[in-house]
Amino acid sequence: MEAWLIPISFFSKRYFSINTLAIFPIAIYTLMLAYVIVTKHDSLSLIKFPKKALYFVLLFLLSQTAVDFFYFSKVKNDPGSPNLISGVFFGVYAVCFNIVVVALLVKFLISYSENAKYHFIKSFYISFCLLGLIVLLPQLLVVLTNFGSSWVNLIGRFFEERHAGRGDFYFMGSYTTTLRRINGLCSEASFLAAQLGIVFIPVLLASLKNRFNIFNGTRDNTGILNWILLIFVWIILLFAKTSTGILVIFLSLLIMFFFEKMDRKVLYFVLGIIAMFGVVAAYFTIQPIREIVNKYLLHKSGVSNRLGGTIGLIITFLHYPIFGVGNAYESYYLMKFVPKSTTNNWEFQDVFRQTGYPVQSEFFSFFAHFGLIIMIPFLIYIVRKILLAHNLKKNITNSRETNKEDLFHLTIIDAFYYFLIMYLCISFFSFGWFDNYYLVIFFFYLTVINNYANKRGIL
Structure with a gap:
């Protein structure tokens, strides 16, 4: 069953209005967890919920419910804010339910069998290759040549997540055929860039680093x-034509250089210099490259809205630092606090005023949404997991002999580090921070590291 966790997570299209519960993966994951509980009840100790985690979940639910009820009367007429039912019960509670189900399911499936983690990784590679062949490669051909539009539109019609309020992204049948940008099965190109950078690239880079x-x-x-x-x-990522994609390429190159062993650093440095001059030359000599940079990286309205939205989130957090403003009502406060100088563009005037101001930076939205009462315990938890991974890696590298199992776990630890780096940096932009593929890979890393630390007597 663990082999299906990643491929199921790709299908993020929402089929009705309740966002979190409307997607295919959470229904399947819930059924899988129920099956595990019924058929493997003798091993339920593997998915025992720690008391601290339970307390944190209760704190999250209580604080967010109280905040949403408190602020609802102020923002109920804002165009970007949901009603109380969809905001609280199908926003906060559904997100929490989704995270808990994925955490328990991954923990059990990876812990139940010694070979489960290897099956998961094999499925990880196979799933990515299939995604590339069936979805990404055809989209690349459409962007370059317009060949295969009917296939891309067919996939888009049934499986592509749609960005709310932006029907102009898909009026020719799909995002790719309309905008000539690659988006995979995500709602837009930047979300695909985040998916590739956070989920897939860390494993590839860690494997290259460890020669494994x-x-x-x-x-x-x-x-x-x-x-x-x-x-x-x-x-x-290049033909996704998004600043997030360029950021992911840049981050992956930095990770390769700074975390690689010395014998390859010189090679990567030389290749990086050559690539930099190549990009500069391409900008001045190749029209499509210049178009990507000018239209998608330096586009004035996009930069203005991202800057304004980020500043608005920071000011919102500074006004409500302890409890935040809730997970559903940030649009009202963004409209209130966004600098007026960043609103003089068509996207803000024609789109945001009608549909609400979307989050432009997930990092600052975490603090604005949840406040310090949630963020401080969560950050402490992450730091502890980083320290555990560091101690486990030190324990393995200090061993006299390093076998294949050790190399596997060293690779997983490095991938976990790169995952956190990518997630942190990309979180300064917007993406679906609780999409299931992020949750699955995150809890996979934690489970594998915890299990091996237990095995080696570190925990």
């Missing part, structure tokens, strides 16, 4: 498979 083919569990000095996949991802 994590797919088949063998030492691999060339890393041909991972290099092919990484270069393919970079190409997809």
Whole structure:
């Protein structure tokens, strides 16, 4: 069953109005968890919920419910704010339910069998290759040549998540055929860039660093498979034509340089210099490259709205630092606090005023939404997991001999570090922070690290 966790998470299209519960994965994950509880009841100790986690969930629910009820009367007429039922019960409670189900399911499936983590990784690679062949490669062909539009539109019609309030993104059948940008099955290109950067690239980079083919569990000095996949991802990110994609490429290059062993740092540095000059030359000589930079990276309205939205979130947090303003009503406060100088563009005037101001920075939205009462315990939890991963890695590297199992876990630990780096940096932009593929891979890392730390007597 663990092999299905990642591929199921790709199908994020919402089929009715209740956002979190409307998507395919949470229904399947809930059924899978119920099946596990019924058929594996003798092993339910594997999914025992820690008391501290239970207290945190209760604190989250109580604080967010109280905040949403308190602020509802102020923002109920704002165009971007939901009603109390969809805001609280199908916003806060549904998100919490989704996270808990995924956490318990991943913990059990990965812990139940010693080979489960290897099955998960094999499925991880196979799922990405299938996504690339069935979805991403056809979209790339459409962007470059317009060949295969009917197939891309068919996939888009049934499986592509749609961005609320932006029907102009999809009026030709799909996001890709309309805007000539690659978006995978996500609602827009930047969300695909976040998905590739947070979910897939960390595993590829960690495998290359450790000279370990994590797919088949063998030492691999060339890393041909991972290099092919990484270069393919970079190409997809480039033709997603989004600043988030360029950020992901830049971050992956920095990670390769700073975390790589010394013998490859010089090579990567030289290649980086060559690539930098190549990009500059391409900007001045190749029209499509210049169009990508000017239209999608330096686009005035996009930069203004992102800057204004970020400033608005920071000011919102400073006004309501302890409890935040809730997970559903940020639009009202963004409209209130956004600098007026950043609102003189068509997107703000024609779209945001009618549909509400969307979150432009997830990082600052966490603090504005949830306040310090939630964010401080969560950050302490993350720091403790980083320290555990560090101690486990130190324990493994200090061993006299490093076997394949050790190399596998060293690779997972490095991938966990890169995951956190990518997530942190990308969170300064907007993406679906609680989408199921992020939850699945996050709890996979935590479960594998915890289990191996227990096995080696560190916990």
